[in-house]
Amino acid sequence: MIYSKQYGQTGKHLIILHGLFGNCDNWHSIAQNLSEYYQVHCLDLPNHGNSSELKEATYPNTAKAIIEWMDHNSITESYLLGHSMGGKVAMQIASDAPKRIIKLMIADISPIDYSPSHLEIFKGLKAINLKKIKNRSEADEQLSNYVSDINVKRFLLKNLIKKEGAFSWRIALDTLQNNYQTILKKPLMNKAYTKPTLFIKGERSHYIEPEHKNAILEHFPNTTVKTIQGTGHWLHAEKPVPFISLIKRFCTP
Structure with a gap:
């Protein structure tokens, strides 16, 4: 769909x-x-x-x-x-x-x-512990260890959503990572x-x-x-x- x-x-x-x-x-x-x-x-x-x-x-x-x-x-x-x-x-x-x-x-x-240029982004997104973060600020803080650009972080964290008190991604993160070489x-x-x-x-x-x-x-x-x-x-x-x-x-x- x-x-x-x-x-x-x-x-x-x-x-x-x-x-x-x-x-x-x-x-x-x-x-x-x-x-x-x-x-x-x-x-x-x-x-x-x-x-x-x-x-x-x-x-x-x-x-x-x-x-x-x-x-x-x-x-x-x-x-x-x-x-x-x-x-x-x-x-x-x-x-x-x-x-x-x-x-x-x-x-x-x-x-x-193209050569890989998103490896740190994938690492950073995967490093965010969705089960433990309490708010978006904590996700931002964890992502900062891998991505320094404020605008890039804001863009990426638009994919983070909260439903019924739990955070999840609005992207199929594992699938994108598995297909990254194809995307390039x-x-x-x-x-x-x-x-x-x-x-x-x-x-x-x-x-x-x-x-x-x-x-x-x-x-x-x-x-x-x-x-x-x-x-x-x-x-x-x-x-x-x-x-x-x-x-x-x-x-x-």
Whole structure:
């Protein structure tokens, strides 16, 4: 089951896919703004938020789950926007079902293999003793031994929920860790997506680099690359106004 939130009732469909450890709520303000023009659907990817667990979270399997969600909701075609890991899922969907995607937007990720950069995060999340912590502050304190960035900690701890007096994760933590090497790999794209594609890079981020150009053009030959100045990997949160402006301009016929 794929959980989604819809914003807006008119215009063409626009599906948004979050990154690793995220959920649909991360895109609430962006979706609200875009809902004036599109029917915006923010999805929880498998193993995240309120969506079901997917033990073998390969990009083809994840893409299949999203396409089935589109079928279930009678969405024959849609604009598609994905950030980070969600961008890789979006690439896979565009390759597997190109007729379903009007235009593709990829935020700060390339179709390449990446080196591990979340190992301390996994250690930190696993180190939090959910049975003993009494409040979120104690979870924050335990996570601080592994993650120093305040904003990253806040983002990660949005996955910590309390029900009936007990804390639990809103992510399938073990499954994500088991699939981490797969998540780092490039999507398994068998054919190029030739419709208009927009790659959006954060100026200070290293997820899209000049040496990735050939890989991008191989799979997405009709690509435009834009950079948002003064931003890192979380470009949509750091500079939402120029980010939204790029999306609107790109999607306008």
